Amino acid sequence: MNSKMMEGIKKALGKEEFDILTKKIKKDGMMKVLGKELIVNKKLKEIMTLAHGNKQEKTLKKDSEDEFKIRLKSHHNSSGILDKYIKKNKITKEDFEKKMNELPKDVPRVIYAHTPYCDKICSFCNLNREQLRGSLDEYADYLVSEFEKYGKYKYVNSKPFNVIFFGGGTPTVYKAYQLEKILKSVRKNIDLVHDYEFTLETTLHNLDDEKIEILNRYGVNRLSVGIQSFSNKGRKFYNRTYERSESIKRIKELKDKFNGEVCIDIIYNYPGQGIEEVVEDAKIIKELDLGSSSFYSLMVHEGSELSKDIVDGSVKILEDLKKERKLHDAFVKELTSTGEYYPLELTKIAKKGRDSYQYIKARNNGGDTLPIGVGAGGRVDNIGLFNISKELSFFIEKSHYYIIFEKLAGLMQFPVIEKNKVKNILNDKEYNLFTKKIREYIDKKLLTEEKSSYSLTSDGIFWGNNISKGLLKYIADNLFEG
């Protein structure tokens, strides 16, 4: 915990109580004391909860009435439930290498490559990244060698991949010559299907003409640009570079020069955001003819600058579900009203015939993801892995149940859930439990039933991650505790 946070706690607890707390911490250590105090000290719990925002979302509520008290804002919240129920076995690097020497199964395959650096840190962000200091030569060479290493495995070279996704951090933070080196190594070592998707996440200030030309030359065909808001108020709050007019100008230039699809990310519900601002964001997306936009409601993550500002009192976030709903609906309505854009996923709207977002489709339809780079995680068949550092990775064997539940959580990210796809994952007993709980949601008008599918209503889309978690929990409760 940093000094800013300690100051915030001191202010809220008062000097006397704060002194007692710090004495205890000195004696028994931070983790032990906080662990105990958070259970008994209501005031402290409130402060930490505010700072850590959606940590509340991790608490499981017993009865289904509570399912919709707190809105889950991302799929991480809804799929996190799996860890509570299903054990994973730690396995070794050798087990993973064995898998790498086998032929892949017949599923969509993705490579996720991570760049854990940014040259400027956004207020809301606690992603796996750090402030860039010094040269990225070493990390670029490391990625090159990782692609070379993986290219030699049978799992990789026996069949082309469907998708490559470079995420971050900021994978365009490299100098042009470093970026070229990395992309050259990708194309040399990895085969891609003819209708492949190759995405880089980027910010507007990290691209120039030289880098765009390199992206074109090496066949990158999709850019995911972190915009977050076009309004000056929003951009300032999120600590994004450029004002509204410059960011619009730069997207136009990017669309002219880049050969592939340009998509953006939006975060709504920042403090003080009005309906007109979220509607304006949607209008600009249409005017710029962008392939798609994600739209997440602002989450307060532990470790972000925002969470620290909340603790020290310089920013106040009032959870207001009605306002969040209004902003959500206004954005969706504005973007989808002409019929050109449609909800592709719970938090993604795409233009018809344009961004097909194969990355998320592959992942959510049970495909494999081979993670490359520090901070990258994925799953190859039944092996989950996460690269903690250049030298160290963590491998686990995911059980049958873990995988089927993960697949079901993936299917629940789409506005239309095809019955056949669910039947392919679940056995009869599990499918019966699934339909029983689905019926409850149909009665609540969150879903409708068609002959071969279920569709989320607009209420259902807003509450989609709660529905997903509710379903998983219901099935797991009845399978494992019933």
Ligand SMILES: C[S@@+](CC[C@H](N)C(=O)[O-])C[C@H]1O[C@@H](n2cnc3c(N)ncnc32)[C@H](O)[C@@H]1O
């Ligand atoms: C993996 S991140 C992309 C990071 C990339 N460097 C960028 O700036 O676009 C994907 C998106 O998740 C969303 N996101 C990240 N943190 C968030 C938060 N605290 N609240 C809401 N959305 C968030 C943002 O829209 C972000 O662009």
Ligand code: SF4
């Ligand atoms: S949102 Fe993206 S650019 Fe901003 S700090 Fe996080 S990873 Fe970096």
